[in-house]
Amino acid sequence: MNRTDRLYAMREELRRAGPAGRTADRLAALFEVSVRTVKRDISSLQQGGFPVSAQPGPGGGYAVDAAATLPPVNFTDAEVSGLAAAVMAHRGQPFDGHARAALTKVLGVMDEAGRQRARALSGRIWIDRADAPDDARVRHAVERAFHEHRVLSVRYTDDDGAETTTRIDPVFLGHTRGGWWVVGHCRTRDAICWFRLDRILAARATSERAADIPVESVGTPPRTARPIGDT
Numbered sequence: 001m002n003r004t005d006r007l008y009a010m011r012e013e014l015r016r017a018g019p020a021g022r023t024a025d026r027l028a029a030l031f032e033v034s035v036r037t038v039k040r041d042i043s044s045l046q047q048g049g050f051p052v053s054a055q056p057g058p059g060g061g062y063a064v065d066a067a068a069t070l071p072p073v074n075f076t077d078a079e080v081s082g083l084a085a086a087v088m089a090h091r092g093q094p095f096d097g098h099a100r101a102a103l104t105k106v107l108g109v110m111d112e113a114g115r116q117r118a119r120a121l122s123g124r125i126w127i128d129r130a131d132a133p134d135d136a137r138v139r140h141a142v143e144r145a146f147h148e149h150r151v152l153s154v155r156y157t158d159d160d161g162a163e164t165t166t167r168i169d170p171v172f173l174g175h176t177r178g179g180w181w182v183v184g185h186c187r188t189r190d191a192i193c194w195f196r197l198d199r200i201l202a203a204r205a206t207s208e209r210a211a212d213i214p215v216e217s218v219g220t221p222p223r224t225a226r227p228i229g230d231t
Contacts, residue, residue: 003041006031008108010041014052014064021055021063048101075106077117084122092136094173094180094197095143141203142182145170151208152184155201163201164188169211171218176225185213192218 010031014022022030027038042062045052051065083106087099107115145152145168152168168184171192175181180197192213 006033007041007044010038011045011050011052014062017063019063021061023061026061049098075110075114077114077121080106080110080114080118081121081125084118085125085127088125088127092139094139096139098143135198135200138197138200138203141205142170142173142197142200144205145203145210146173148205149210149212150205151210152182153204153206154182154195155203156195157199157201167206168193168195169213171213172215174225176222183218185211 010027013027013030024035024038024042028035031038033041042052042054052062053065055061055063080103083103087096087103090096090099107118110118142152144150149170152170153165154168155163155165157163166186166188168182168186170182170184172183173180174183174194182195182197182200183192184195185191186193
C-alpha cells in the first residue's frame, strides 16, 4: 500500500473507530508499518485539517473529534457538478487548494454510480481560464495568515512600481475591480490599506497574533458586495 492509500485508509479506520479511537500500536499492526510511521501519518492528517487528536495515558491512542465531522450527507450528481464548477472557476485563487480538497472528500463518500453521473455531467461544463493564477507561495501565506489569524509580512509593488515592505493585520479578502485584494491594517502607514494580491511579490505569515479588527471598521461595502457565507 502506498502512502496516499494508507493515509486515506487510516482516516477511514479512525472514522469507524469513533470516540474509542485506535492505539498507535494497533494502527501500526493493521497497516504493517512502524509506530513512528503512524505518528508521521497522523501528523500529516492533522496538517491537512482532519480532526484527529491524541489521547494521552495508558491505553491512549488517536481518535476523531465527532463534533468536527459531518454526519452522513447525500449529494446529488447536479449538486456535485455545481461544486466542481465553482472550484474550477476559482482555480489558482485564495483557498483554491482547500476547495479542491473538499470536493475530493465529497466525491469520496458518493456511491460509484452517483460519482460516475457527476463526472459525466461535469464533463459537459467547460470553463476557459486564460488568466494566470496568482503566485502559489504568496497565496498560501495569505491563506495561512487569515486562517490562523497571524500578522502577514509582505513585499509589495505599488502603482508606480515602487517596492515597499510592511506588516499587515489582515481584516478581509475582497474580490473587486478584476482582482483579489488583501485588506488590512498596514503597520507602516498605521492605516487600513488595500493590497492587490497579484502585486504582492513575497509574503510570510508570521508567528505574531494579528489584531482583531472588525470588517465594519473598513467602511460600508458596495451594495453588490456580499461575504461568501451569504449564499
